[in-house]
Amino acid sequence: MDPGKVSIFKTYDKPRGQGGSGSFATFMIIGPTCFFLGMLFSAFPYDYPLLWTSEPTPTAYYDQFEAHLRFLHASPPIIPRILHIAISIGFIGFFTKLFKPSEANLLFDGASLLLYVVGVVVYITNIVKGLRIVTSGVYGQQESDSELAIGREDSLRVLAASNTILALVLVGVLVLQAGQWYAERKESDEIAKFEKEEKEKTGGKGQTKGGHVTRSSSKKKQ
Template sequence: MDPSKVSIFKTYEKPRGQGGSGSFATFMIIGPVCFFLGMLFSSFPYDYPLLWTSEVTPDAYYDQLETHLKFLHASPPIIPRILHIAISIGFIGFFIKLFKPSEANLLFDGASLVLYVVGVVVYITNIVKGLRIVTLGVYGVPEGSSDLAIGREDSLRVMAASNTILALVLVGVLVLQAGQWYAERKEQDEVEKFEKEQEEKNATKGQKSGGHVTRSSSKKKQ
């Protein structure tokens, strides 16, 4: 094998996140994110009348939504355990990809991790807390030293808005992961193009040097 080709391959270091553990770690991130988006999509029919329509929401709808949320909060312990395991799988995927990170990892995976943490915070502070309030039925109670009290309808609207915010955050994670894949793919294509050009140049130089050697040897024989 031509030594110049060997040096070219040595200078190219495959970006992290392509193949091997990087691809599996990406799957560990995308899988839970899509799982959570599916859960939020199943709640969209309940959230739509509260946020996206100008029509007056009847009181019977609030009763129906409240019953639905109480049923979710009273689900068997295995349901929240599966949810928390899925959240943990996403964090493990980020930690694998950010172990000895490259510049691309810090840009895309770092921003994705920030959005993922924001989503977890929204889930804990708004959704879980809202489910507890709905189950207890303690609407309109001031929190802490604040005199601000949120009624039943506003509390349910806050939960619906939290679901929407969480969905947008998770979509942002998917967009960043797709952007990382595109950037790495583009870089790989450029490297392959550069390697091909170098091979053609080396082949052309080899042909020229071979022709020069044959001409010089013929002159010596003369």
């Protein structure tokens, strides 16, 4: 086999995200994302009567929902700290994968990071703010002229809708990460197939040349 042809295959790099730090960084993204989805799923029984049913919601339900939200907002400081650490782990995973960006990183990881940032913005502007309003019990006040004053029921519906939006955003992050894994796996298989075909071609040429030399030498002996 010609050494020059062998060096061609050595120029192919293994797609990023497979093995080593790439796989660990992907785990750092998927782990917190699944953790947040689990938290949102635990809140789904409270959100369901507000968004997904046409039956009138009883007043007692709002009292129960408010008590649940106040309990969450009054949780010990270690609970939000763990949540913020999980958010930071996700950002570290994204920055690790985008440290040396490739085409796949810019397409999939860039879009995933954008969705992740959108999720954090929804969490800060809607969920955290909604928990503070529920804890204070003051509804219908305008913080600025550009904001609309909404009552108790609408405030709780906005909070439930924010949970749904955040869940959809996080599912989008998982879909993009799965798409990146599939694209890199497909690319790796195509490169391996191309290398195999090239090796078979070069190997067949070597056998042909060897057979030609043997026949010519036998003719000289005769």
